[in-house]
Amino acid sequence: MPDAVLPHARPVPLDKAYRLINHGPTVLVSASHGDQVNAMAAAWACALDFSPPKVTVVLDKSTRTRELVEASGVFVLSLPTVAQASLTVALGTDSAKQVHDKLARLGVQTVPAPGSGAPLVPGCVAWLVCRVVPEPHNQQAYDLFIGEVTAAWADERVFRDGRWHFDQAPDALRTLHHVAGGQFFAIGQAVSGTPTE
Amino acid sequence: MPDAVLPHARPVPLDKAYRLINHGPTVLVSASHGDQVNAMAAAWACALDFSPPKVTVVLDKSTRTRELVEASGVFVLSLPTVAQASLTVALGTDSAKQVHDKLARLGVQTVPAPGSGAPLVPGCVAWLVCRVVPEPHNQQAYDLFIGEVTAAWADERVFRDGRWHFDQAPDALRTLHHVAGGQFFAIGQAVSGTPTE
Numbered sequence: 001m002p003d004a005v006l007p008h009a010r011p012v013p014l015d016k017a018y019r020l021i022n023h024g025p026t027v028l029v030s031a032s033h034g035d036q037v038n039a040m041a042a043a044w045a046c047a048l049d050f051s052p053p054k055v056t057v058v059l060d061k062s063t064r065t066r067e068l069v070e071a072s073g074v075f076v077l078s079l080p081t082v083a084q085a086s087l088t089v090a091l092g093t094d095s096a097k098q099v100h101d102k103l104a105r106l107g108v109q110t111v112p113a114p115g116s117g118a119p120l121v122p123g124c125v126a127w128l129v130c131r132v133v134p135e136p137h138n139q140q141a142y143d144l145f146i147g148e149v150t151a152a153w154a155d156e157r158v159f160r161d162g163r164w165h166f167d168q169a170p171d172a173l174r175t176l177h178h179v180a181g182g183q184f185f186a187i188g189q190a191v192s193g194t195p196t197e
Numbered sequence: 198m199p200d201a202v203l204p205h206a207r208p209v210p211l212d213k214a215y216r217l218i219n220h221g222p223t224v225l226v227s228a229s230h231g232d233q234v235n236a237m238a239a240a241w242a243c244a245l246d247f248s249p250p251k252v253t254v255v256l257d258k259s260t261r262t263r264e265l266v267e268a269s270g271v272f273v274l275s276l277p278t279v280a281q282a283s284l285t286v287a288l289g290t291d292s293a294k295q296v297h298d299k300l301a302r303l304g305v306q307t308v309p310a311p312g313s314g315a316p317l318v319p320g321c322v323a324w325l326v327c328r329v330v331p332e333p334h335n336q337q338a339y340d341l342f343i344g345e346v347t348a349a350w351a352d353e354r355v356f357r358d359g360r361w362h363f364d365q366a367p368d369a370l371r372t373l374h375h376v377a378g379g380q381f382f383a384i385g386q387a388v389s390g391t392p393t394e
Contacts, residue, residue, distance in 0.1 A: 022240050023374035023382055024221010043219050046243035048255060048339055056253060056341070058245060085390030138335065142245060142343070144253070164376055177220035177374075177384060179361055185220055187374060188385025193282030 005111045005122055012126070012152040016162040017053040020079065020126040020154060021045060023164070023187060025175035027077040028091060029057055030110060030119045031068035037110055037119045039103060040065040041092030043178040045077055053149040055130060060143055064096035070139075073132045074116060075147060078124035082186050083172040087123075089182040115151060125155040125173055166190075202308045202319055209323070209349040213359040214250040217276065217323040217351060218242060220361070220384060222372035224274040225288060226254060227307060227316045228265035234307055234316045236300060237262040238289030240375040242274055250346040252327060257340055261293035267336075270329045271313060272344060275321035279383050280369040284320075286379040312348060322352040322370055363387075 012020065021027070024046075030039035044058035055077065059066040069075045080088045087106060096102040103110070110119030113129050120127045130147025138144040157169045166174050167190050174186040209217065218224070221243075227236035241255035252274065256263040266272045277285045284303060293299040300307070307316030315326045327344025335341040354366045363371050364387050371383040 019377050022376055024223075024240075024243075026221075043221075044244050046253065046255075047241050048341065054339070056243065058243075082388050085388050087390075089390035135335075138332075142251070144245065146339070162377070163380065164382070166382065171386075174385065176388060176390075179219055180216050180359070182390045183360065184388040184390060185361070185363065186385040186388050188371065188383040189368075191279050191282050191373060191381040191383050193284075193286035193373075193379045193381060 006120065008155040008157050009127070009153040010156045012154050012159070014053055014149060014152065015051055017128060017149045017152040018047040018050055019162060020128060020152060020159070021047055021055065021077065023175070024177060025079050025187070026088065026178040026184065028080055028088065028121050028124065029059065029065055030076045030078060030121055031065055031072055031074060032119045033068045033071040036068060037103065038065045038068055038096045039091055039108060039110065039119070039121055041088045048146060054133065055128065055147050055149060057145050057147065058143050059145055062095065069132060069145065074118050075130050075132065076113070076118045076120055077128040077130065078121035079126040079175050080124050081172060082174050082176060084123055085176055085184055088176060113151060125158050125175065126153065128152045203317065205352040205354050206324070206350040207353045209351050209356070211250055211346060211349065212248055214325060214346045214349040215244040215247055216359060217325060217349060217356070218244055218252065218274065220372070221374060222276050222384070223285065223375040223381065225277055225285065225318050225321065226256065226262055227273045227275060227318055228262055228269055228271060229316045230265045230268040233265060234300065235262045235265055235293045236288055236305060236307070236316070236318055238285045245343060251330065252325065252344050252346060254342050254344065255340050256342055259292065266329060266342065271315050272327050272329065273310070273315045273317055274325040274327065275318035276323040276372050277321050278369060279371050279373060281320055282373055282381055285373060310348060322355050322372065323350065325349045
């Protein structure tokens with residue numbers, strides 16, 4: 001990982017990758033094909049399997065990002081932070097089909113992932129590179145894409161030893177959880193459940 | 198809605214139902230068939246569509262709840278709270294296949310939803326009754342079920358006017374977001390994003 005650009009990113013073992021999105025964060029979905037790259041916000045991403053780790057994500061047919069995902073067979077889920085709430089709204093509002101230099105206008109310069117070159121969004125706290133598992137019926141009927149996670153990284157300030165540690169880092173690094181219309185909640189306090197019997 | 202059992206439950210318009218799970222909470226999945234009823238915890242539930250509202254949920258083949266979902270064609274997503282963290286762990290740990298009186302032992306007495314009779318879990322802050330949209334390939338290959346939301350309710354203390362209002366209610370009513378091994382985060386502070394340009 002290029003230290004100067006993502007200085008806190010550390011690899012996450014694939015068998016722990018599901019934990020990056022298990023708590024239901026809003027994500028940025030990015031993809032590239034040829035010299036094109038784009039990213040969009042998505043609240044509808046979810047873990048699907050542990051090993052090999054798989055995820056689902058809903059990508060509307062109107063989006064440029066979906067076209068790049070279909071062309072390349074690869075997408076990245078990046079987890080934005082409280083500090084990136086406005087950027088996340090902008091990435092979810094503008095379309096690269098109308099605003100052709102969308103990423104440049106928003107000041108986003110993606111970073112190629114080691115190995116695949118898939119575009120990671122800087123400033124996020126986790127990144128999952130996913131290979132599309134082709135399921136044409138789901139993609140057409142439900143806009144639902146399945147991806148197998150092939151590489152993952154997380155920001156060591158908030159994710160270490162296979163767990164999130166938001167309580168020990170600045171609140172600006174907490175993940176975002178979208179409700180509607182640009183209104184989010186940050187992830188909150190740790191809560192431990194113990195079996196009742 | 199039986200006021201004595203779920204005194205704070207109010208109907209949620211179907212076009213706002215996606216907002217109940219948009220922020221990525223862990224859910225309880227419940228189902229009934231004949232005189233059998235069961236519930237389990239699931240972190241892998243997600244919105245899939247706005248209108249008609251649809252959701253996805255992953256149900257392992259080993260679970261009794263899945264058998265009831267397949268037999269009845271209906272499931273309920275109930276959103277547990279911080280106050281129910283230990284119950285949620287227990288519902289996700291025990292299996293009704295080994296512990297035949299699982300719900301009774303955990304002190305859970307479900308409430309039949311008005312109209313469908315689908316089993317709602319008391320103490321939660323939202324409930325979505327879902328009709329299975331049969332997709333045998335997804336169910337077999339990925340344990341992935343699609344449901345269309347046919348009715349929804351939420352606790353008026355935390356969900357009003359189509360929005361969550363966790364900041365104005367006791368923290369015990371916040372939703373749970375599972376990481377792993379009985380460790381959760383509560384949903385946290387409200388964050389507003391404004392477009393950056």
